Amino acid sequence: xxxxxxxxxxxxxxxxxxxxxxxxxxxxxxxxxxxxxxxxxxxxxxxxxxxxxxxxxxxxxxxxxxxxxxxxxxxxxxxxxxxxxxxxxxxxxxxxxxxxxxxxxxxxxxxxxxxxxxxxxxxxxxxxxxxxxxxxxxxxxxxxxxxxxxxxxxxxxxxx
Numbered sequence: 001x002x003x004x005x006x007x008x009x010x011x012x013x014x015x016x017x018x019x020x021x022x023x024x025x026x027x028x029x030x031x032x033x034x035x036x037x038x039x040x041x042x043x044x045x046x047x048x049x050x051x052x053x054x055x056x057x058x059x060x061x062x063x064x065x066x067x068x069x070x071x072x073x074x075x076x077x078x079x080x081x082x083x084x085x086x087x088x089x090x091x092x093x094x095x096x097x098x099x100x101x102x103x104x105x106x107x108x109x110x111x112x113x114x115x116x117x118x119x120x121x122x123x124x125x126x127x128x129x130x131x132x133x134x135x136x137x138x139x140x141x142x143x144x145x146x147x148x149x150x151x152x153x154x155x156x157x158x159x160x
Contacts, residue, residue, distance in 0.1 A: 001034030009039060012046035014053070064129075066136040074125035075140045078118040082147035085114040089154045098158055108160070115151065118144075 001009075006029035010022050032038065052067035069075060092107040122144060129137040154160075 001029045001032055001038070003030055005034060005039065006030045009042045009046070012043060014050050017049055017053075064133045064136060066139055069129055069133060069136050070140050070143070072125070072129075074121055074128065075144070078122045078125070078144045079147045081114045081118040081121075082144070082151040085111045085151040086147075086154070088114065089151065093154070100158075100160060111151075111155065115148070118148070 006026050009029060010018060010026045013022070013025075029038075029042070051065055053065055088107050088111045122141070126137065126141060129140075
């Protein structure tokens with residue numbers, strides 16, 4: 001591969017990765033015959049390494065990525081509960097229609113429980129991950145908020 005292209009491809013990787021593997025990787029790229037498919041694979045791998053690192057390069061200064069944090073159970077459970085609450089609302093609309101019910105039934109109570117019970121899990125997630133990786137944690141909390149708003153929107157728009 002051309003020296004300039006190999007240097008450019010190596011620069012696509014995160015700084016911590018380049019510090020550890022950069023020189024060796026660049027030498028490997030220059031030793032191989034360059035092909036478009038090889039360059040595409042390097043670019044894909046570099047992007048993946050930026051978002052979902054394979055392992056920490058320095059154990060003492062490891063900052064978890066967004067992809068790593070969003071897969072944690074304490075991040076997934078609140079989003080799943082919000083989506084389940086949305087499913088309850090959609091199911092109720094499919095069964096009974098959009099007319100307001102005389103009294104609250106099982107669907108309304110299920111929705112309320114799902115929305116309320118995600119708060120302790122969300123609080124646990126925030127307390128655990130905000131000090132370690134604030135920017136990534138705030139992005140996950142924003143996703144959780146979007147899921148919660150999606151579950152609340154039909155209830156408030158239909159004035160149930």
